[in-house]
Amino acid sequence: MSEQSKDSVLQLENYLPYRLSILSNKISSIVADVYKVKFALSITEWRIMAVLGEYDGISADEVSIKTQIEKSLISRAVSKLLKRHLIERSISDEDKRRSELSLSEMGQDIYAEIVPLSLMFERKLLDYLSEEQQHQLDEIIDVLQEHASKLRL
């Protein structure tokens, strides 16, 4: 203990929020690069298409909730996707404020191309971990995700 007392210095490289952020950014940027180079899609645009692949006909608001992407970003990304005819939009009959979004045929084609690529990438990543570690990671992310929201300070 010739050094500083142990909470007077912060070692960034051992600090969980920092390490998570570096790891997540690295992974995201690899994925983002592929989407951008091969399909000219941003992560945001892809995530919108991804939820539409799962939940056809949902509204922009529901997309925003499912993707956790702010609604103004959704709005602008949806505009772009509409311009490129990758998605389609109609107005709900019961509620004229509400839009109903879905993948166009072209959108479905791209979706069908990206999904296996994405899953393969995830698999490659997970293959560096043992089966057990994969489950642990799953569990740990769930726990942290559940509680992080309530944390203050």
Place this chain on the structure above:
Amino acid sequence: MSEQSKDSVLQLENYLPYRLSILSNKISSIVADVYKVKFALSITEWRIMAVLGEYDGISADEVSIKTQIEKSLISRAVSKLLKRHLIERSISDEDKRRSELSLSEMGQDIYAEIVPLSLMFERKLLDYLSEEQQHQLDEIIDVLQEHASKLRL
């Protein structure tokens, strides 16, 4: 198996890159909020101060490497910190391109305030996990971090 074959649909909420990104963003934004409200510092600014607290006198370039923050962002953040007199800069004698950065007294005071706060936040987060899970997480992040760089596709 009445549904689609298992890699024709991607469930975002189970997709590792997505889950990591959501978790990391949530954690970062809580931390960022505290830094911003209490000290008017962005995450980038704080990270620069954090490495200067650990490594006094290093250059902007070394800060960039250690924080993984792009050098143009470092340059602009350093300018702000200099204006606020939270850090100091001198030119290296041996190499006049090189700057030597360090925390000012005021910077050290703020540093001394933030470090325990940050560590307490990390502790609170980790306390939701068992001792074992904490070690597992450590290990898993290391493994993924090590290999993620080399991944393609």
Place this chain on the structure above:
DNA sequence: CTAAAATAGTTGCGTTAACAACTAATGTCA
């Protein structure tokens, strides 16, 4: 010794993100 390559840091610029203000439609309740 000098021309070319490399390095440290700054600046310009286009893209993306976050927040708030706004419009239009719907819901609520006296």
Place this chain on the structure above:
DNA sequence: TGACATTAGTTGTTAACGCAACTATTTTAG
């Protein structure tokens, strides 16, 4: 019914990010 609140989506503004071009030094090679 009719004012008021709420909700869906759009738009404006500002800041953050990331790449590349640029300046000024230093290093390398012929």
